Amino acid sequence: MLTYIKTITADNKGPSTYKGTNTYILGEKELIVIDPGPNSKKHLYNVIDYIDGRKVKCIIATHHHGDHIGIMDELAASQNAPIYVGKMQRSKMQDALKISQERLVLFDGPIVSSEFEIDSIFTPGHASDHYCYRIPGIALFSGDHIMGWSTTMIRLPDGNMGKYIESLIKIKDICQEKLLPGHGNTIIDGRKRCIALLEHRNKRTGEILKLLESNDMEASQITALIYSKLSPNLRNYALFTVESSLAELQKEGIIKKVTSRKIIKYSINSS
Template identity: 30%
Template sequence: MVGHVTAPAAVLLDTLPTWATLVRAANPGPMTLDGTNTWLLRAPGTPRSVVVDPGPQLEEHLAAIIENGPIEAILVTHGHEDHTQAVPRLAEITGAPVLDFDGEETLGGLTVRAIDTPGHTRDSVSYVINDEAVLVGDTILGRGTTVVAFPDGDLAAYLSSMETLIGLGPMPVLPGHGPALADCAAAATYYREHRRARLEQVRAAVAGGAVEAMDVVRIVYADVDEVLWPAAALTVEAQLAYLRDHP
């Protein structure tokens, strides 16, 4: 039986890269873990940084980001509000542009390569920095597993993104929530196998007579805190859509 995962999917990273600063928002919760991770990236000796996921619009959080300025540009990993709410205000205060690009850019004195990693959301993007670490937003979390919430979440796309991230090898992961991980390939492999095992549980629940998503949740996610069942139901909807397309 596949249980609810609360531990990290890979070994924790001992030390952040010298070019990465973590500013964590004070918005902890069941879906945000310790809070949203805002990452400030700047090569040593470079005057300006790039901000990834400015997070919620909390004045203390904005002040902490600006303290680490000046800011060259703003990036986001996906459109969820806990990652983007502060974007307009931060752009207004700093004058920094919000960038959306394919391929590579030089920002904060670093090579930033954008790669599409949809699944958690349609617009999810990861950023590989100097081929030394990858920022993944909510595609991989520092603890537990992420939500693939139908209809914006797409499980087939998510599994494909896991293959993309496995291809990065043992690269450190800087996630959108929770602690940094030491090995992207290990974390993505764990996520892929966990999703496959959950799919088999959902398939069995449907074969056993479960009809509605919440019927499946009561069977497959019985070990999950009921406060998370609505999110689990959206994940089940994504699983059911996947099974319809991949019988």
């Protein structure tokens, strides 16, 4: 039975990370660390202090982005702990981490400690190797797939809007737990949050199509109109997500790209 979930928020506050990355340390005597966090000595020492010599069964990550795995190598080495990776993570993690191959262990099925079991759920979209982790009836660790403070960013080519939506539906269909996200606070009703995010995505797609029905537009023009209230330092992140939405609409044959004088615009596909 899992009795302890400790959250340690790293000191990497910023426009895309909110108050910082959340590192979760689960268990009492045999610990599992989810998302060790960014490359910060201060954070590394906070995590090591909390572990306080207890056995670390394994370290896992929701995805390969630096703010989640920056200290993974060092933490694993300091605790003599293995890093468990999903089948879809192996190559990304191998590229991102500098550790020896022996420390990487492929998980296939539940991750089992002497105190609890974690199910992994493959949820590509924000990143092609994103997994959510679930302890049924207790919590679902949603990484950057579902965040506690904002919608997530989908950035091409590793991000994929179509897969993100499929992954949201996947979590909506199974989630009965609270969500513990990679950034931001706990989301008490995980399912409700998934439904709200799916509606939000639909609304944004509708807005894009409405704009394109009146005029052919560049991705940056669409972003400026749809996200007019967003602060300028977040506008770039919004542009990435708009580009991913446009790529998906193009794939579905709803819109097409038109290039003239090196300017790429999007147009409703009337053919």
